[in-house]
Amino acid sequence: MARTLAERQRAHEQNKARLAEQESKIKLAERKQRTRRLVEAGALVEKSGLLELDSNALYGALxxxxxxxxxxxxxxxxxxxxxxxxxxxxxxxDEGKEAVLLTFKGALDKDATTVLRRAGFRYSKVMQHWEGLARFDEAASLAKLHGGMARRVTTTADAAE
Structure with missing residues (x-):
């Protein structure tokens, strides 16, 4: 009987620990969500041009x-x-942007891939090229800078014309 009681107490302690861990994860997720919302609100205040107001004026406006x-x-x-x-x-x-493919003869170094990602391109492992929406002239000069070439993506309707 004592052994059964000890086992039950151990199981109870494990359940308490599990619940505490779950509660901790929930609180962390709530804090992250609140922080994200506050950052978004701050970005909207900046986007609206109100960030230049002093704190009292901004608070009064809100x-x-x-x-x-x-x-x-x-x-x-x-x-x-x-x-x-x-x-x-x-x-x-997005005005003037179109679908563009960038191809390179070999693998690019990390700095080049960082530049391409910042320009809005992503790498397709299946097709072995970089793809994204960009102004063609900018994409072509970016590709040329890293030893590649740019190609416009044409739709089936465009090709038929």
Missing amino acids: LSLQDGAHDKAQVDKWTTQGGRSFMREARLR
Whole structure:
């Protein structure tokens, strides 16, 4: 009986330890999520041009938004306005970009691959080339800089014309 009791106590301690570990993981995930949201909010404050305000002015501006945050119509209006702004910025950023393939005769060094990744390219292990959306002239000069060549990707409809 004593042995069974000791085993049960050990099992109980293991369960407590397991629960404590799970609780710790949950709290860590919550902290990471909160930190990410705070960083996103800070980036939006910077993107909106309000970061230059002093702390009191910025806080006052945010407090003035608090009343509208409870009004569904106002939140919908803000959502629409923000979505349009994001779309406009994305269109401007991607204007003139097209699908481009970069090929190189041999393996690239780490510095070259870092440059290509920062330019928005990714390496396809299956096709053995770099691919991405870019302005063709910029991609061609980047490829030439590292001893490769750039090629436009044409769709089936483009090829038929």
